[in-house]
Amino acid sequence: MAQTLEQIQNFKGKYPKQIWPLFFSEMWERFCFYGMRGMLVFFMISQLNLEEEQANLQYGATQAFVYAFTFVGGLFADKILGFRKSLFWGGLLMIVGSLILATDPHRFFFLGIAFTVVGTGFFKPNISSMVGQLYKPNDSRADAGFSLFYAGINLGALLGGYLCIAIGKGELFGEIIPAGIRWNVAFGLAAIVMVISLINFIFTQKTLGTIGLQPGHPLSDIKSAIIPKWKEYGVYVLSLIFVPLIMIMVAKTEYTDYFMYTIGPLTLIYLFYEMSKVTSEQRKKLWAALIFILFSILFWGIYEQSGGSLSIFAAKNLNKDLLGLDPNGINNSGGAFFIIFLAPLLGLLWIWLSKRKLEPNTIIKFGLGFVFLGLGYYTLFATKFFANAEGITSLRFFTIALLVITFGELCLSPIGLSIMTKLSTKNLQGMMMGLWFLASAYGQYVAGLIGANMATTKSGTSNLEALISYAEGYKQLAIYAIVAGIILMLISPLVKKLMQDVR
Numbered sequence: 001m002a003q004t005l006e007q008i009q010n011f012k013g014k015y016p017k018q019i020w021p022l023f024f025s026e027m028w029e030r031f032c033f034y035g036m037r038g039m040l041v042f043f044m045i046s047q048l049n050l051e052e053e054q055a056n057l058q059y060g061a062t063q064a065f066v067y068a069f070t071f072v073g074g075l076f077a078d079k080i081l082g083f084r085k086s087l088f089w090g091g092l093l094m095i096v097g098s099l100i101l102a103t104d105p106h107r108f109f110f111l112g113i114a115f116t117v118v119g120t121g122f123f124k125p126n127i128s129s130m131v132g133q134l135y136k137p138n139d140s141r142a143d144a145g146f147s148l149f150y151a152g153i154n155l156g157a158l159l160g161g162y163l164c165i166a167i168g169k170g171e172l173f174g175e176i177i178p179a180g181i182r183w184n185v186a187f188g189l190a191a192i193v194m195v196i197s198l199i200n201f202i203f204t205q206k207t208l209g210t211i212g213l214q215p216g217h218p219l220s221d222i223k224s225a226i227i228p229k230w231k232e233y234g235v236y237v238l239s240l241i242f243v244p245l246i247m248i249m250v251a252k253t254e255y256t257d258y259f260m261y262t263i264g265p266l267t268l269i270y271l272f273y274e275m276s277k278v279t280s281e282q283r284k285k286l287w288a289a290l291i292f293i294l295f296s297i298l299f300w301g302i303y304e305q306s307g308g309s310l311s312i313f314a315a316k317n318l319n320k321d322l323l324g325l326d327p328n329g330i331n332n333s334g335g336a337f338f339i340i341f342l343a344p345l346l347g348l349l350w351i352w353l354s355k356r357k358l359e360p361n362t363i364i365k366f367g368l369g370f371v372f373l374g375l376g377y378y379t380l381f382a383t384k385f386f387a388n389a390e391g392i393t394s395l396r397f398f399t400i401a402l403l404v405i406t407f408g409e410l411c412l413s414p415i416g417l418s419i420m421t422k423l424s425t426k427n428l429q430g431m432m433m434g435l436w437f438l439a440s441a442y443g444q445y446v447a448g449l450i451g452a453n454m455a456t457t458k459s460g461t462s463n464l465e466a467l468i469s470y471a472e473g474y475k476q477l478a479i480y481a482i483v484a485g486i487i488l489m490l491i492s493p494l495v496k497k498l499m500q501d502v503r
Helices: 005-009 019-046 052-103 109-132 142-169 179-208 229-251 253-275 280-307 309-317 327-355 362-386 395-423 426-457 463-490 492-499
Strands: none
Touching: 019 052, 019 109, 019 142, 019 179, 019 280, 019 309, 019 327, 052 109, 052 179, 052 229, 052 253, 052 280, 052 309, 052 426, 109 142, 109 229, 109 395, 109 426, 142 179, 142 327, 142 395, 229 253, 253 280, 253 426, 280 309, 280 327, 280 362, 280 395, 280 426, 280 463, 280 492, 309 327, 309 426, 309 463, 327 395, 362 395, 362 463, 362 492, 395 426, 426 463, 463 492
């Protein structure tokens, strides 16, 4: 007999047992996502012959739509599909996209990416929401649970981020895989792991009890009318219609500009409409969530240079003085490597501090995240002092910067997932998780603009001058991050009042 929600939430120990199958499904999905993300800019420059500026813009557009569609996926999950069906449908679309890219990535690049964008939108916010429902409101163990879940995300990111780009470039298995199909194999690997992710979820979802069921399901904790089948099928058809539209908008980045100028204001209007229907106490919590969301845009705009300008920096300005490893592989997977070891430890640290009433509140954690991010980018700036006359600098020192940035990510991202579930009302959890990822979309969009601006400033210069130009850009980003962190800490008392009983 399936467990009730109360039985699931009354677990003993640090982690609920249901977190492990969700951990593994998310791990393989993130292998697919980060494997593809790591290949985008390098593939567009080396295989599609795009200029660096255009590649950065298209990278930003692709990533922006990935995260923007999580809002749509979260909304459809709340209102029609439920978390489980949304996750499964999203996984299927990601498999289709990966298979299209594996077939002929040069001809069908943007079509395959469009399927992956829509699929990720349905998958990503809903598995995070299910993790949140494993805990009772204000359970101090939730942050530790999300930190563990975040370690799963990054185990997939580590494997996919390194393996896919290394296989595509021929750095790994180059003597086994013929040069003409290396990119096909790299994209095909992403499809294989997504199949594993869905199979794992199908065979373990029965342990989730009532979590993630479709609205109107007889066993659902939230009682509502049964969803007509035509609405469910309508969501599937509509999501397929989105595929060619996103393909066009990613290929033509000026359309992405129009989309981003529009979707944010419309989303806020809809959020304000939903806020008008809740109690005053709930409304204050949603205002607090909105503050977290707005600051996260700046964080991700700075952080997400890893897939754009840092990808070019790794390819052109880094040596192999770290065990002979590929610099692009390290750029894509180094942060994930550190998170795997640090995330569980940091989660346990929050529990230890909480028991002694010393745990910093969430807004302070956010502020610390920005400070570490800034220090990491100062370290990236300092790589110019280790460069030779050809503009080649140390991969080892670059990796230290990734370690510092990782501390910043751990103070913000897993805590952000957790706080969205704590501050949301039950019927808005999917939407608020989607809104969190929509903020990431704007961060990705800003990251693409920043990367394109860096590429423009170094046009026609030597490799050493290019390195110095990038380093100066990273110094400016460091200043913005640290200032934002200080502001967050200063407004901490105000936000804490809005959060009320939520920590």
